[in-house]
Amino acid sequence: MDAGLGITLFRKGGRVAVPVTICCGQCYFCGKSMFAACETTDPERGAILDKKNVCAGAGLFGCSHRYGGYAEGRAEFLRVPQADIGPTVIPVRLADEQVRFLSRTLPTGYQDEVNAEIGARSTVAILGAGQVGLMTASCRLLGAERISTMRSSPQTSLEMRVRW
Incomplete structure (x- = not known):
């Protein structure tokens, strides 16, 4: 820098x-x-x-x-x-590798969680299992009990999770 x-x-x-x-x-x-x-x-x-x-x-x-x-x-x-x-x-x-998601992916997923007002015992549906969708799944930390991720290509999501 x-x-x-x-x-x-x-x-x-x-x-x-x-x-x-x-x-x-x-x-x-x-x-x-x-x-x-x-x-x-x-x-x-x-x-x-x-x-x-x-x-x-x-x-x-x-x-x-x-x-x-x-x-x-x-x-x-x-x-x-x-x-x-x-x-x-x-x-x-x-x-x-520990900070790679700090600039865009993690903040977008977190802001999604805040905007949705996720709290204790929430049920969450995440449309898309790309990088942002998987980061949004961290809503468990805000108290969400049921999280469902929907994706168009199961293979793509599996490949992404394996790479991470």
């Missing part, structure tokens, strides 16, 4: 996990820890289809022009706008 001018939280040579959401940390929504609604990182307001007085969502890595036109975020090296907000330093004691 290298750090540009004005970046104070990270140092050259360090490792970071970069979230898919790009936020400024200073707008109204960032001030309320609602980073996915950042008002400044999607200059085209592309996600708003009706273009009314609705706040655009934040810019997102790898989600085309609809969310700011930023390139895919899963890379060894990446230019990160507003880099002092969002990325997390990865401690030296953790291997890459």
Whole structure:
């Protein structure tokens, strides 16, 4: 990793996990820890289809022009706008294999769980057994008692679980 001018939280040579959401940390929504609604990182307001007085969502890595036109975020090296907000330093004691899901897969699965308000004794149906679906199955930690994962290809899901 290298750090540009004005970046104070990270140092050259360090490792970071970069979230898919790009936020400024200073707008109204960032001030309320609602980073996915950042008002400044999607200059085209592309996600708003009706273009009314609705706040655009934040810019997102790898989600085309609809969310700011930023390139895919899963890379060894990446230019990160507003880099002092969002990325997390990865401690030296953790291997890459231990943190590979921190930037996109795990946070998406976790946010799914939070948005669904999963709690004690919940029954959960997960549509899709890809990386995010399997991470969402961690809803057991939030108290879900019955979890059912539905997938279109049993073989694909089995292959993914074997690789992990």
